[in-house]
Amino acid sequence: MTEPVSAPKTATQTKANIKTKGKARAPAATTGAEMLSCINPATGEVLGQVPAVSPEQVQLAVARARLAQKAWACSSFAQRRRVLEHLLRSVLERTDEICESVVQSSGKTWENALLGEVMTVCAKLRWVIDNGERHLKSEKVGSGILPHKRGRIDYVPLGVVACIVPWNYPFQNIFGSVAAPLMAGNAVIIKPSEAVAWSSALFQSLLDEALQSEGFSADTVQIVDGAGATGAALVRAGVQKILFIGSAGNGRRIIEGSAQTLTPVIMELGGKDPFIVCDDADLDQALHAALGGCFINLGQNCVASERLIVQAPVYDAFIEKVTAATRALRQGVPTGPGTQDVGAVCTAQQMQVIETLVNDALEKGARALAGGKRLPGQGNFFPPTILVDVTPQMRIAREEVFGPVMLIFKVADDAEAIALANSTEFGLQASVITRDRARGQRLAAQLESGGVCINDFGMCYLNQDLPFGGVKASGFGAMNGRDGLRAYTCARAVLEDRFGFSVLPKIYPVKPGDYAKAKGMIRLLFGRGLAQKARALRQLIKPQ
Ligand code: NAD
Numbered sequence: 001m002t003e004p005v006s007a008p009k010t011a012t013q014t015k016a017n018i019k020t021k022g023k024a025r026a027p028a029a030t031t032g033a034e035m036l037s038c039i040n041p042a043t044g045e046v047l048g049q050v051p052a053v054s055p056e057q058v059q060l061a062v063a064r065a066r067l068a069q070k071a072w073a074c075s076s077f078a079q080r081r082r083v084l085e086h087l088l089r090s091v092l093e094r095t096d097e098i099c100e101s102v103v104q105s106s107g108k109t110w111e112n113a114l115l116g117e118v119m120t121v122c123a124k125l126r127w128v129i130d131n132g133e134r135h136l137k138s139e140k141v142g143s144g145i146l147p148h149k150r151g152r153i154d155y156v157p158l159g160v161v162a163c164i165v166p167w168n169y170p171f172q173n174i175f176g177s178v179a180a181p182l183m184a185g186n187a188v189i190i191k192p193s194e195a196v197a198w199s200s201a202l203f204q205s206l207l208d209e210a211l212q213s214e215g216f217s218a219d220t221v222q223i224v225d226g227a228g229a230t231g232a233a234l235v236r237a238g239v240q241k242i243l244f245i246g247s248a249g250n251g252r253r254i255i256e257g258s259a260q261t262l263t264p265v266i267m268e269l270g271g272k273d274p275f276i277v278c279d280d281a282d283l284d285q286a287l288h289a290a291l292g293g294c295f296i297n298l299g300q301n302c303v304a305s306e307r308l309i310v311q312a313p314v315y316d317a318f319i320e321k322v323t324a325a326t327r328a329l330r331q332g333v334p335t336g337p338g339t340q341d342v343g344a345v346c347t348a349q350q351m352q353v354i355e356t357l358v359n360d361a362l363e364k365g366a367r368a369l370a371g372g373k374r375l376p377g378q379g380n381f382f383p384p385t386i387l388v389d390v391t392p393q394m395r396i397a398r399e400e401v402f403g404p405v406m407l408i409f410k411v412a413d414d415a416e417a418i419a420l421a422n423s424t425e426f427g428l429q430a431s432v433i434t435r436d437r438a439r440g441q442r443l444a445a446q447l448e449s450g451g452v453c454i455n456d457f458g459m460c461y462l463n464q465d466l467p468f469g470g471v472k473a474s475g476f477g478a479m480n481g482r483d484g485l486r487a488y489t490c491a492r493a494v495l496e497d498r499f500g501f502s503v504l505p506k507i508y509p510v511k512p513g514d515y516a517k518a519k520g521m522i523r524l525l526f527g528r529g530l531a532q533k534a535r536a537l538r539q540l541i542k543p544q
Contacts, residue, residue, distance in 0.1 A: 036225060041107035041380045042333045042344035050197040050236045052226035055233035061189055061222050063159045064236040068219035068318035069187035073157045077133040079214055080183050087175070087210040088125040091118060097202065102170045103334055105198040107344030107380065110337040112297050115170040120462065124176050127464035128485070132183040135482045136489065137434055143495075145525055150496050155489035157185030158240035163440075164254065165194035165245045168300040168344050168402075174203050177243055178221055180479075181488040184239075191234050195243030195347045197225040205247045205363045232257060239263060241488060245302075247400075248473045266487055268302070268476030270400040270471060275305035275457065276423035276443060278414070278434035279313040285455060286433040287321045290406065293431060293457030295329065295384045298342045300350070300403040302474075303429045303458030306401055308408045311419045315410045319369065319388070326370040326384045326406070328524070333379060345380040345403060354382050354403035357396040364394050398424050414443060422448045427472035429458050448472060516542075 034052040039045065053061070091098065099113035108116075141151040151511040161181040174190050181188050192200055200223045208218040224230055228250070231497045235242060235257035258265050266359035275293055277286045294307025329341040332503050344456040345351045355374060362368065371385030384404045390397050396407065411417045421430060434440045437454075444452040450470040451460035460466050467478035478484045497503075516539060523536035 007424075008176050013200060015394075017475040019414070024392070026185060030119050034226075036194045036197045036227070036419055038105060038196075039103050041346050041348075042103075044378045047104060047198045050200065051226040052194070052223050053230050054226075055229065058189075058224055058226075058230060058237055059214065060232040061219075061224055062160055062234075062239060064217075064219040065187035068217040069157070069159055069185075070240060072182075072216055072220045073185045075185070075214075075216070077137070077183075079216075080185070082130050083210050083216065084125050084129045084179065084183065086208060086213045088122060088129070088361040088378040090206045090209060090226070091121060091125070091175070094206070094300070096258060098171055101199040101202050101507055102196070103343075105196040106167065106170055106346045107295055107334070108346075109334045109340050109343045111373045112343070113171070114337075117169050120169075120172045121175040123462060123464055124480070127480075128179045128183045130483060131464075135485050136184055138494075143498065144271065146495070150498045152494040152496070154492045154494055155184065155486055156492045158488055158490060159186060160239045161186045161188050161243065162237070162239040162243075163188060163190045164234060164241045165192055165249075167195040168297060168302075170196035170199045171203065173245060174200075174223065176479075178207070180485045181243075182184075182221065182239075184485055184488040186457060186488050187219070189234060189237075190221070190223050190240065191226060191231045192223060194225065194227040200225050213246060215416075216256050228428075235263070236261065242266070242478075243479075244268065251475065256487045266469075266479070267475035268479060269428075269475040270402065270476075271302050271470065271474050272306050272398070272400050273303055273429050273431070273449070273458065274307045274309055274417075274447070276317060276417045276421060276433065277308065277310040277314060278432065278437045278439065278443075279311040281314060281433040282435060283318055283321060286318060287325060289431065289433060289455070289457045290322055291325055292331075293521045295326070295404050298345060298382070298384075299400055300346060301458065302402075303461060304402070305431055305457050306405065306407060307397075307421070307424075308406055309411055309420050310408055311414075311417065312410055312412055313406075318521055320409065322406070322408075323369045323386055326386055329384045331375070331381055331383055342384060342404065345382050348380060350402060351382060354405065357399060357401050357467045358385065358387070358405060361394040361396040364391065366390050366394060366396070383422075396500070400426065414439070418446045422446075425472070425473040428470040428474035429453065430465055431455075431457050446512055450474060470543055 036052050037049055038047040040047055095118050099110055102117055105108055136155045139153045143149045143151045150468045163177040165177055178188050204223045207221045211218050211220050235254055242258055242263055244251055251269045252266045271509050290308055331342045332340050334340045334343045342500045351459040366387045367389050369386040371383035375381040386406045388405045390407050425447045429451045430447040431453045432440050432443045433455055440454040452458050461468050464480050467483045468480040469478045469536045520536045520539035524533055527533055527536055
């Protein structure tokens with residue numbers, strides 16, 4: 001639905017979304033449409049404008065998706081695999097173009113675009129292609145107390161799925177969200193963040209090409225650009241399921257909206273992940289995991305290791321190592337691969353959140369061992385920052401920063417580490433660094449989180465066999481793995497005759513001996529021991 005209106009960088013961006021197989025799509029831009037300004041946050045350069053999709057156009061998009069889904073739902077798993085294979089091939093062939101687009105719209109480094117976005121999407125597509133049918137095909141189950149029947153679960157597509165996603169991974173948030181509902185036979189409408197709308201046209205063209213290569217309508221997957229109003233319209237548009245990835249505050253708004261239509265939701269919300277460094281940890285390993293956990297994508301990760309909880313015996317040595325490594329990180333405009341270690345903060349609004357929380361902490365007595373305030377000049381640059389002496393009174397101890405700020409807390413032992421780790425409202429992921437496998441498992445079991453990485457940072461996401469999601473204010477429902485696929489289906493129960501004939505007990509009219517017979521049958525089925533079963537059988541066959 002999107003078409004950038006100023007001179008775009010690539011030809012591909014202009015041709016996206018205008019036509020689908022000879023059929024013109026409803027134009028996204030109508031006279032007077034609200035325009036989204038697209039800015040490169042690293043340079044301040046205006047990339048262009050993208051029309052916001054109005055609430056009425058959202059309704060039309062859902063109606064078209066509903067039509068397209070009818071054909072898609074009838075497709076075989078082999079056809080769906082071929083569409084996803086096409087998509088995967090396009091991603092591999094056009095990697096540089098995708099990276100360039102996300103670097104421009106988000107200000108991240110080329111390496112993060114490649115590894116955090118392209119690689120993650122490839123892993124997701126490959127997993128769904130290879131495992132989708134296995135988890136989505138009909139499944140035989142037992143027939144319980146009905147031996148003359150056969151039970152089966154059919155994983156039936158839901159219809160139209162809405163995905164409302166944030167800006168931190170412009171490519172991955174879209175393609176990583178689409179793969180599972182699509183494989184499960186649904187049409188998908190995605191609303192990316194208005195902050196990265198510049199990339200949508202390119203992404204829509206990749207989706208269109210893949211669907212049309214197998215003769216399916218491009219309306220099967222549609223990107224609708226816009227801000228909160230477009231998202232809110234999508235929530236009310238009568239879709240069958242909503243995946244929301246974003247802040248806990250907006251998550252609550254989505255749930256309020258979806259309550260009106262009783263639309264089920266998956267909530268992938270924020271985090272304040274703890275990262276426990278035990279006194280027996282390999283400190284070099286801890287250092288690299290911590291740098292990755294805190295500063296990859298400049299900390300704009302739901303699974304960022306925002307709270308380092310370091311045990312007293314290794315605290316000083318760890319602080320020394322991590323401070324030196326953090327101060328050495330290169331930050332600036334990512335002009336090409338290898339030019340920077342970290343990039344820019346994606347939005348001015350996020351910059352403000354980071355500054356407010358850091359300033360509050362500094363005013364209340366925290367010390368910055370690295371960074372601490374935004375860099376002067378053009379571009380949204382907040383440097384990789386380390387704060388120590390953080391107390392529970394500081395907002396930053398509890399609230400999500402979603403930026404390059406590593407908080408380091410000193411604790412005496414495992415018990416104190418766990419208590420501190422579980423002390424926020426969030427529960428997305430967590431890390432434990434220790435040389436002792438049993439200790440790692442013991443600590444992991446006590447953490448209140450949707451996932452735990454032992455001796456690593458948020459890597460659970462990369463293992464597509466694992467479910468991904470949070471607990472507490474970090475949300476509910478899974479994104480990856482078997483559960484993440486089946487989340488986009490109705491697990492329909494089917495009961496049919498086991499043999500070529502039906503056995504239908506007569507229930508009406510009720511006869512005087514029926515109650516005693518039924519009691520005998522219940523005892524026969526559920527009683528324990530031969531003697532009890534024999535008594536029940538006698539009662540059952542006794543003439544009444
Ligand atoms: P956000 O909540 O501001 O926006 C997310 C999306 O919701 C955007 O597309 C936005 O336009 C839309 N939106 C805003 N108001 C809406 C409304 N009233 N109705 C419908 N849609 C609305 O989040 P953000 O700032 O874009 O992203 C940062 C947040 O996302 C952080 O909290 C981060 O932890 C979280 N996040 C979570 C995960 C996860 O998997 N758990 C992944 C990435 C980011």
